[in-house]
Amino acid sequence: MSGPASGRRRKQRPVLKVQDLAVTYDIQQGGLLRRHTRPLNAVDGISFELARGETLGVVGESGCGKSTLARALLGLVQPRRGRVLWLGEDLVGLDEKTLRKKRKELQIIFQDPLASLNPRMTVHDIIAEPLWTFYPKIARVQVEERVRGMMKMVGLLPNQINRYPHEFSGGQCQRIGIARALVLNPRLIICDEPVSALDVSIQAQIINLLKDLQRKLALSLIFIAHDLAVVKHISDRVMVMYLGRAMEVSSAPNLYRRPLHPYTSALVKAVPIPDPAARRRTATSGLRGDMPSPLDPPAGCVFHPRCPYAVKRCEIEVPPLRRLPQGDWVACHLAEELDLTIVKSG
C-alpha cells in the first residue's frame, strides 16, 4: 500500500516512505483484583511519503497520535506493524546500534525548549554533545569551530557560548535546540510542537528561522503542531490526524481554501481570526462534544459521532484514505458530495 506522495515533487524519489505504520500501547486498567491490559492504538495505519526539501505538517488535537508518530519514525517506540523506509532501508526492527547511526540523519526538536536542555551544560557543550557522541576522537578546535558556526546559523551571539540554558529566554533556548539538532548535518528533522510554548511574537522568529534553514540546507521537515495557522505557514503539505488515523493529506493552500474532510473544516473554522470584524465567527466551528477515548474508538469512521454530515454508512464502514482526482488525499465516504469550501477562488 502506497501512501500520499508529494504533489510538487512527486517525480523525485522520496527520502522517507512510511507504510501502514501502527503503534499500540498496552494500558493497565482495573483495580488490584481485576487488573488487565487494554490495547490503545495510538497510531493506526499511517502512510505517507516525504521528498527531499519538503515540509509535511502534521496537525491534530491532543491525543490524536501525532507525537507517537514522531517517536515511531525515530525508533523511540516500537511499531506494532508497518514500515519506515529511510532512503529505501526499513528502520523498523533495526538493532539499537544500527539505529543510532541512522539518527545522525534523523533529528528531533522538542516542545519545551528549556526542559529539553541539560541545565548543567553550557551552550557550547549542549551543541557539541552529538559531535562527541558520534565522533569521539574529534579535535577540540574542530568542535568549537563547528559549534560557533551553528550558533551563528541559528542567530545566537558568539559571546553566549559559555552561558547556561537558564540565562536564555524561551525563544533563545529553542534556537539552542535547533543548533543541537543541526550539528550533525541531518537530512530530516522532526519538530514536535516546536513553537507552542513560545510567545506569539517569538513564535514567528522561530518559524522564519526553521523555514530559512530548511531552504538553505535542503532539509526535509516533519512539523507537528496543534496550531493549524502555524502548520499552514511552514508546510508544503499537511496531514490531519484524528484518533491515530489520517483524515486528510492536502497541499497547504488547498487545506484552507477547500478542506476535504469535515474534521479539517472544523479545525480551520476554530482558528481565531485576529480581526475584531471577524467577531464571533470563531464560535461556529460546528464540532460537537469531545474527542472519544482512544481506548474505545468509535466503529466505522472514527470521526462519525462528531461529524455534522455523518450517514448510516459512516457508522459501519471505515473509510480508507484515498486519492481524489485533484491530487489530495482524504478518508471520508462523502468527500465527493460535500463542498466544504471556505474561501471562494478568485
Next chain:
Amino acid sequence: MSVLLEVNGLDVRFETPEGEVHAVRGLNFSLQPGETLAIVGESGSGKSQAMLAILGLLAENGAATGQARFKGEDLMAMTPQELNRHRGRDIAMIFQDPMTSLNPYLSIERQMIEVAMHHQGLGRREARTHAIEMLRAVRIPDPETRIRQYPHEFSGGMRQRIMIAIGLLCEPDVLIADEPTTALDVTVQSQLAALVDEVVARSNMAAILITHDLGVVAGMSDRVLVMYAGEVVEYGTVEQIYAQPLHPYTRGLIDSVPRLDREDHEALHAIPGNPPNMLALPPGCSFRERCAHAFEACAEAPELSEPGEGRLKRCHLEKAP
C-alpha cells in the same frame, strides 16, 4: 457609567538573588461593568503579576504599592481576612493550568460545594444543585454523575470548563482569566472562548483576559491594554487597536500572528530580539532595541500620551508605524 475596578499607580517589585525586579511600573486602568478588557503582552511583561497583586496573591518575595479600588474600596489596603470576602465572590480568577489549580485529591463536587457554601452561605443541598447548574452551563455532559468524579477523569478541555464553572459559581462582578485557553487545542479553545463570551454577556459581568496572543482576544474583548516591560504602552478599543495600532510593539504583535485567512507571504513579521531583561532594563524607551522605528528621541523614555479620546500610547513617533 460607574467604574467597577480602578487601578492607580500599581507598582510590583520582586527581591531576587540577582537584584530587584520592577515587574509592574505605574499601571493605571479602569474597568466598567459588563466590559471585557484584554491585557496583552509577552512573558515577563507584568500582566499576570499585576492581577495577582490586586488579589493579594503575590509570591513571598514580591511587594506591591498603589491602589486598586473595587466599587470604591481599595483592595490593596485590605487585610487578608477582608480580601477573602471579595476573592472568589466578587472577583474570581481562572488560572492557566487547570491541572495544577484543581485539587487532584478532591472530587469536583467537594471543590465546588465548598466554594458555594463558603461564599454564598448556601446549605449543602442548595450548593450542590447550584454547582450542577453551573457545570451544565459550561456544557459538561451528564453533570449529575460527573460531579462525583476527580480531576484526572476529565479531559484538558473539560477541566478548563470546570475551572470556569468554579470561577462563575459565585456570580462574581469581575472574572479574571489568565491565558485561559493557551494550553488547549484550537477546537476546545474556540468552544471556551464562545462560552466565556456568552456568560459574560448574559450576566453583565466584567472580564479581564490576560494573553500573549492578540489573535485570540480579537473576537471577544471591548478594550485592549498592551503591556511591555511592566508598563502600559498602548490602550484603546479593540477596533482601534487592530485597525490602527499606534505603538510599533502592538503592530508587531498583530503582524506576528500567522493567519489562515490570508495567502502566504514569504516570512512572518516577527518582532526581532527578545523580551528585555527586567533586572537590567535599558535606559530610554524599553522597546527601543527591538524597534524598527527607533530614532534619537527614543534615548529618552517616552511618557504615556493621549493621542485621542480614550486612547493611550507610550511612543515618541508622531505617526502610526
